[in-house]
Amino acid sequence: MPNQSDILNALSYVDDPDLKQDLVSLNMIKDVKVEGNNVSFTIELTTPACPLKGKIESDCINTIHNMVSPDLQIDITFTASVTSARQQNESVLKDVKNIIAIASGKGGVGKSTVAVNLALGLAKTGAKVGLIDADIYGPSIPTMLGLQGERPKVVEIDGQHRMQPLEKYGVKCLSIGFLVDETQAIVWRGPMVSSALKQFVTDTEWGELDYLLFDLPPGTGDIHLTLVQTMPVTAAVVVTTPQEVALADVKKAVSMFKMPNINIPVLGIVENMAWFTPAELPDNKYYIFGKGGGEAFAKEYDIPLLGQIPIVQSIREGGDTGRPAILEENTPSSAAFEQLLQLVARHIAIRNAQIEPTKKVDIKS
Ligand SMILES: Nc1ncnc2c1ncn2[C@@H]1O[C@H](COP(=O)(O)OP(=O)(O)O)[C@@H](O)[C@H]1O
Ligand SMILES: [Mg+2]
Structure with missing residues (x-):
């Protein structure tokens, strides 16, 4: 026996x-x-x-x-049990296993759409997920999650005021859109933006999370620097369309993460709006923004292509109505996002097993 x-x-x-x-x-x-x-x-x-x-x-x-x-x-x-490559003795977000930045070169390529669907999809698999809308100038998470007009609660813990993230579809989230009137233009100077983002991290009760996703503004600016200086970012996911002008800018985003003094692993790129398939012609693919640009880029830079998301009307509608496409069952859009989230989760696990913990960036000005 x-x-x-x-x-x-x-x-x-x-x-x-x-x-x-x-x-x-x-x-x-x-x-x-x-x-x-x-x-x-x-x-x-x-x-x-x-x-x-x-x-x-x-x-x-x-x-x-x-x-x-x-x-x-x-x-x-x-x-x-989701793995982590964070060090034991960290003070910022100590109960968060993985801090993931969602970045892009250009705006309007679908970064927020990808971030929201990824967050909800990971939560659907049973992971504990948080989402921070770090696009301080153009917050879109409140609309995409149908949380317009909501305000996070402030609680007092040990004599300190702490924000509690809002929760929707099993994801904890925070956005500057919850703190200011949506119709007001936000005219803030760099230091104010940085301190708002820092408060989202240091003065907020996130609790235990497997993944905390940051939906970043486009490009490479102040907020990116604040992010990498405030906490050690586990890895970055870069979103692009297949179009030449978008790819040109995505090179800058990837180079920023790879700079020796920043040194954040790039998990891979997501090609959004990869093709258009009309609902009535499900076998047709129209390459509106060009074909294969994301794949070629991934090869050239030797980073994985994590997914290709088609242009689908319901993805746009899901974002506008506060019911993201990943919540649908068995549709081409939810299938594309599901494949994406599996690859993202898989590459996070590989990164954690193979690469040293990221260090918080110390940039001397
Ligand atoms: N795959 C897609 N199919 C259809 N519409 C999309 C898709 N991805 C993004 N969109 C739409 O394109 C617009 C820009 O997307 P968004 O996620 O806000 O981009 P970013 O955050 O990069 O600025 C939004 O209206 C969104 O609904
Ligand atoms: Mg956005």
Whole structure:
């Protein structure tokens, strides 16, 4: 009769396909039980959005059948614990495992649309997610989440006033749009903008989060510098359209993150508005902004292409009505965002396993 160590020994020959190490060394196997021919154990994945669950499951079953006995009945339970590459002793956002910046070169390429759908999609898989609208001059998260006119509560904790993020569709969020009248133009100087963003981080009760996403303004400006100086950003996701002018600017965004004194890993790029498919002609693709620009860029810069999102009327409508497209079931748009979020989660896990924690940027002026 096989015992627990036979099973663990077999599983030590099964690798996590991304992390290229075996599941036992990675500490992903828990609660191994053997009763007669019945074997059960739990696999703790590095993200609930893991796209490789099926492959890991069949690799485990096949290896145990080959190495231990083909007669065993194997029952695998999956749980997830999102990994983190943050250092233990950090003071800012200490209960947040991953801080992800969503950036772009140009405005209007769909950064906020991608950020919102990504946040909601990750939350749908069971992760704890926060979203900060860091586009202080053009906040769009309140509209996209149908939270116009809402105000975050302020609570007193240990004699200090702390903001509580709003919550919608399972995502905690904060935007400058919640703090000022929407119709008012925001004419702020750089230092005021920086201090507003810092308050979102330091004076807000975010609690425990697996992922905190920052929807950044376009380009490379003050807010980007404030972000990287206030906290160690785990990684950046860069959004572009396939169009030449957008790609030219995205190079600057990628170069900024790669600057030696900033040094934030770029997880990959998202090609938004990759093509248009009319609802009545679902097999047709029209490459309105050009074809394959994102893919070519990803190759040239040797970064992954994390996803291609088509132009779909319902994506625009979802943003305007406060019900983002990822909430729909089985539509081409929600499928595109789901693929994207799985790849993003996967590359965060790979980044955490392979690259040192990011350091907070110290820029001497
Ligand atoms: N894939 C898409 N399909 C249809 N409309 C989109 C898509 N992505 C973005 N949009 C629309 O384009 C506009 C700009 O998108 P937005 O996310 O606000 O861009 P950014 O944050 O980069 O300025 C919005 O009206 C949005 O609804
Ligand atoms: Mg935006």
